[in-house]
Amino acid sequence: MATFGRSQSKPAAATHSARAPAAARFAPRLAANAPADAYGDAVRLGEKLMTDTKALAPRYAGNDLVCSNCHLDAGRKAGAAPLWAAFVNFPAFRRKNGEINSFQKRVQDCFLYSLNGTPPPLGSPELLAIESYAAFMAHGLPSGVSPPGRGFPKIAAPVQAGDDRRGALIFAEKCNACHGADGAGQRDGDTIYPPLWGASSYNWGAGMATIDKAAAFIHANMPQGQEGSLSVQQAWDVATYIDGKVRPQDPRFDGDPQATRRRHHDSRISRYGTVVAGHTLGDPATTPNAGRHEN
Ligand code: HEC
Ligand code: HEC
Incomplete structure (x- = not known):
């Protein structure tokens, strides 16, 4: 019987590893x-x-x-x-x-x-x-060489620019059952689904806050149990949507979102300092800083 989730992922995973050359796989x-x-x-x-x-x-x-x-x-x-x-x-x-x-x-x-x-x-x-x-x-890996499997499998930017509206639809269809409609994550018994945005998620300085890295992670690893089912365009759209949401301030913030954008985010893969849904991302007035503590 076909069921949603883990059991469905098995044939896909088997096909995947059959294609990878045996010598390229490293067993930590x-x-x-x-x-x-x-x-x-x-x-x-x-x-x-x-x-x-x-x-x-x-x-x-x-x-x-x-x-x-x-x-x-x-x-x-x-x-x-x-x-x-x-x-x-x-x-x-x-x-x-x-x-x-x-x-x-x-x-x-x-x-x-x-x-x-x-x-x-x-x-x-x-x-x-x-x-x-x-x-x-x-142990056993040569140093100074990136072995197969390092980072996230690279994807090229898709033909169409990332789009919030398409991203929101993909999120509602394929992500929110686990990560919650407000992206804040949720707990289901012993399973914890981590937050994707909001005060409890990664901050603006994180690699995951850049669209290309988030898209590459999502394309290879999400939705959990159906990894590899999203097209590059879908992964890019949903990454654009997630990384256009409010999240904790960049610790390198120097008082002005525009100056911080110029210094650390001046590229298309970051939406920091841009206006999304009516407000400036990284604006201290609307940026949570909960959870962060200085020693
Ligand atoms: C929100 C997601 C996230 C969390 C949580 C996270 N990381 Fe990372 N980490 C990343 C991303 C994204 C990269 C960059 C990967 C790349 O560039 O290919 C990275 C890179 C790294 C690297 C370098 C990888 C490489 O191949 O160069 C190390 C080591 C690392 N993280 C360790 C940790 C440790 C230890 C923790 C917990 C204390 C942690 N990370 C928590 C997202 C995360
Ligand atoms: C079946 C449940 C499930 C679905 C559906 C799902 N995820 Fe996840 N996701 C998880 C779990 C669980 C983790 C943490 C993995 C771990 O701890 O082993 C995770 C981790 C992540 C992370 C890295 C951690 C973080 O909080 O930033 C991102 C980004 C992410 N998911 C995005 C997505 C996107 C985008 C979708 C929809 C395309 C999606 N997920 C669908 C369960 C799910």
């Missing part, structure tokens, strides 16, 4: 197999921090998201920015801050923007644990 080591010593303890703590970020790092997580809401399967899933693929590519220069970033520094940015929080200090037990977990999984 499981944290459960880490040694019974201080390193293994850090690896296992790192895995838990991915899925229980808020509970285990309450001082640092500012919103209702956990790392594994975006880095799926606790940071193991290829095509959902897996941590093993990232690990072997740091330290690396990042245009975002104009510095050579260590792996820990890169993770700090996801605390600051994606979790709308306060980054744990470099060398803290939290960052050491997440780095140990990534290092353990990455």
Whole structure:
């Protein structure tokens, strides 16, 4: 019997992996197999921090998201920015801050923007644990090379520009049953559907707040259970819609949405500082900052 959701995804997933060349697939080591010593303890703590970020790092997580809401399967899933693929590519220069970033520094940015929080200090037990977990999984990968599965599978911008009206229709049809009509996420028993916009979601500085990254994530990974069912145009439209909603302020905000746009968002893939549905995105008068706390 055909049912909605997970059971339907199985044939699609099988076809997908049959097409991928076997040699290109990397099997990250499981944290459960880490040694019974201080390193293994850090690896296992790192895995838990991915899925229980808020509970285990309450001082640092500012919103209702956990790392594994975006880095799926606790940071193991290829095509959902897996941590093993990232690990072997740091330290690396990042245009975002104009510095050579260590792996820990890169993770700090996801605390600051994606979790709308306060980054744990470099060398803290939290960052050491997440780095140990990534290092353990990455065992056997050459360094300095992006392995297949890193980041989100690239998609080219579709022919038509992203459109809020089409995006809203796709959202209502394919997303709101889980993420809620107001995008604020919801809880169903033990399952938590994460917020996509509003005070409890990622802030304006996050990678997911740019349309191209959100579209690539959505195209490869959503709707959960029917991954791969959206066209590039549909993913782009719904990403445009989501990233045209109100969300917490960019921590780099300097008092003026236009100046902040020019400095950090001056491109078509960000709607920050533009007028959507009658108000300026990033305007302090209408931008929530709930959840964010300075140390
Ligand atoms: C709202 C979604 C979201 C959340 C939550 C999130 N991240 Fe990220 N993260 C991203 C995006 C988007 C990127 C950029 C991926 C890309 O550029 O391909 C990224 C990139 C990264 C990278 C670098 C990946 C690479 O291949 O270079 C690491 C490491 C990382 N995140 C770790 C974390 C950790 C650890 C947490 C929890 C503390 C976390 N992230 C929470 C969305 C998120
Ligand atoms: C069957 C339920 C379900 C449906 C339908 C669904 N999602 Fe999700 N979505 C999830 C869950 C659960 C997660 C978190 C994944 C995890 O923690 O393993 C998630 C994560 C996300 C994230 C990253 C985390 C965040 O809060 O920003 C985005 C973006 C997203 N979904 C967008 C969409 C879009 C767009 C659609 C419709 C095209 C959609 N989802 C449909 C369940 C669903």
